[in-house]
Amino acid sequence: MRSIDRRTIEEFHISGYSLMERAGFAVTQAAVQMMGDIAGKRVEILCGKGNNGGDGFVVGRLLTEQGADVRCLLLCERTTLEGATRKHMDQAEHGGARITEVADGSQIDFLPETDLIVDAILGTGLKGPIRSLAAHAITCINKHNSPVLSVDVPSGFIPEIGPPDEKDRASWPCVLADRTVTIGLMKVELATFPGKKWSGQLDVADIGFPPEAIEAEHLWLSMPSCEEIQAMLPGRKQDAHKGDCGRVVIVAGSVGMTGAASMTASAAMRSGAGMAILGAPESLVDVLSVKLTEVMVRPLPETSEHSLSLDAEQGVQSLLEWGDVLAIGPGLSQQPETRELVRRVVAQSPCPLVIDADGLNAYSGQGKMLAQRTSEAVITPHVVELSRLTGSKAEEILSDRIVAARHAAQQFELVVALKGTGTVVASPDGRVSINPTGNPGMATAGAGDVLTGITAGLMAQGMRAFEAAVLGVYLHGLSGDIAAVTLGTRSLMASDLITCLPQAIVQMESGCSNG
Template sequence: MEPLVSVQEMRAVDKLSVTALEIPAILLMENAGLKMAQTIRQKLNTVSGKLICIICGKGNNGGDGFVVGRHLSRMGARVEFFSTAAREDLKGEAAANRLIAEKLRLPIRDIRSADELRPSHTPALIVDALLGTGIRGEVSGLYREIIEWINAQEVPVAAVDTPSGVNCDTGETAGAAVQADFTVTMGNIKTGQLFYPARSRQGALFVADLNTPSFILEKVNPRKYLVQPEDLAAFLPHRPADAYKNTFGKVLIIAGSTGLTGAAAMASLSALRSGAGMVVLGIPERFNPVFEEKITEVMTAPLPETESGSIHSRAIHEIDRWLKWSHVLALGPGLSTHPETQAFVRAFLQKVDKPIVIDADGINNLAGQFDLIKNYPADLVFTPHVGELSRLTGVSQKDILANRVEIVRKWAQKLHCVILLKGAPTVVADPDGNAYFNPSGNAGMATAGSGDVLTGLIAGFLAQGMTGMQAAVSGAFAHGMAGDLAAQKLGQRGMIAGDILNHVPEALSLFEQNKTETLRHWNFFERLF
């Protein structure tokens, strides 16, 4: 998995590289700028004779810009610098690299207004080295004018580290932000680069490897990771040629109520599509005839029901046979919050001791039941959206949205469980305080039933021997892949949950067939060595 860092953690990595390894800071800047220049040459095929306009701010991002321009000039480009700070206003490595550019007689124009941004002719590329990762608060004044000027030009834009105006911790934009065609971020991906709108502003993302030893990053210990296709490939279990259905696990799913039978169907079929060997669906008894016709591959267990068609608390006494039979449990899709159903859910969690994934009304019916949850004796995976996590924990939706990562990490540790918080990106946190970010998926998946497909996938992966963390991470990634494959064929606007479900086998087959080139489509970034 690819480590992710906050802005402060990246600074700590750089500082340790300088203090512990005695690597001069100016050498780190040199390496970063060279990687950026090489990437620009690759993207433009050649830079020889092409005008490249580099806009430098007063901090280290501007210093990177001077290094980039120097190397591009050496490669044959015509370089023009526009700087928001005179050399005497710069410090440290940024001042040193501007001085080198001056001694090489590269053209540098200090500007106090965007009106002074007048390249000698239309450039082949604009390099944004204005603000970098250090912004706080709204972008205003000269910087806002420059950003608006950059965005108004009809030429490609390359951003150094991050598009100016993007907060690399939250992914938010600060009033104005550069729209880049590609971004070269230095050292490690920043957490905010996984979130929108940052993700839509940065274009293609490249990571310049600064050859930092792994022990430096381990010392900083960010405990945040980007999931990539090779991670799912590593987690998927081998399927022996002489296997039979019991080999791949047996799943018991408790789901469904009046008006919400589709959720039960989606979850149970998805568990089978994930590769699980057998699935039994526990449902209110009145729906049994319907399900026996609707989903022939899934076995059913009719359970006592309430007058409104949800599972009754009496069902807890009639489910022992299936509990003994199953390896893994799933609880919640379409279940309802009827008081009798709530009583069943709470009694169920006290009774069972097998890996379980809990979604939707399974979560809602456990709101505030912290002791019951944290004392669960096996892997427990919650899959809430923001509203469900708010109901479970009592934390407001506003607070969760403002600090998604830290809140989901805190509660996964507090409740001794895995929490998968749905969103763009989906974030998975484990009881050890690690957070995993899923980059796959698209807006077409924001449709009723999509989460039920995810629940089934996670349950199926648990049944095949994955841990709770592995199943949640793999389920989220495969779910997003299936959604992306569906969108490629159908477009996002008209997608329904069944389209995601129907593309799960195709997504998983890419790993079985080792389709490395195709799987690269889901690489969030490209590393530059």
């Protein structure tokens, strides 16, 4: 980041003062979203002597202009401040923000009614454990009950190293933020666990680094902003009819697993697809027809164990002549004949594919066969399913989910949406997106089936595989976040995601001003 800052300033003549102003503006927007009406709100901003402190002073000035009661606690002597940081401090003070030089820890006294604490103490320049006043300030922040907003990184967090271990917590304190606005480029360590525990909600602020100033290795990794997601949403013509909005074919279900099939189909329709047809074992059609009102259900030949048989291949192919995309796998079972059916259908499908669950299990130990297809595809594995496909141990995948997803995408020549906290979406061309939405309540049976349906529905509306996967996991997580507001995370069920999906889409269509 320092080299990017330097090139931006020296080669492209964008001043450090302007970069601080842009960063501070982005943090201020997040602060407004966290507090709502700003007038009269009490805000404590802890500022170090570096660039983070300068960003903090910009926040102090802008919030004061909006009527907040702001105090900036400066953790050094003001005479030591230089350049843009000093200039922004002077402007904040001139604008009405109170600047208090903190000589010792006893001066850090947050009032109980503090509405927000802004952590602008330390940035990415930290190389090891912190000492003295900054360490005490971090401890005070973590002991207080007010929401915490960190600038760039939670103070004490070193991206190259990660957060301190539990045993190091006393000697190496790190701010536990509710939200972090990271500046310029996403920092992977904040978007994935364990770092996400410290960063909280993560925003990436674009402060105008010229693309030429950014090292190539940073360009392939991103986290979609609300505005970028909004721009991805498929359009719909005023005179559209159902055939214009996409036709989804779902091949799913077996005895005892009708829920997986029905949730996949319902999610596809709720994502905006115009039509959907579900091919399922013939003995389950009556049950599925009761579950699904808007979805057509077609009986297909089955095995004696009530899973799809090889005789279903011709029927599936006829459905694909009608459809625009195929979602295959949820609840199919791992019966050998059904697994062989999956492999044949995937290899021959003329339609783009979304493959999940038992569709992936059909390739356990034979992952290379996934590349033997003619259509673009998205797979949506969890860690264990990806382990079965690649032969890598689950622990190895968990140790670097980004590398694992990216490697699998390139190996199998498809898009991988590796599910988990901060779902990783990887394209075979090397691009990787980390999803910012979702919550622990989504760790519930059937949530993956809903994601499969959403992604398939978006692809049916004309989206390419990578973009559909990025948008799909975002809307999936946002639906979970909306559901959790009223249901909490403990009682959330997969069907709640489908119920809240329309609200998530409307929220995106309406704009991003509310965060």
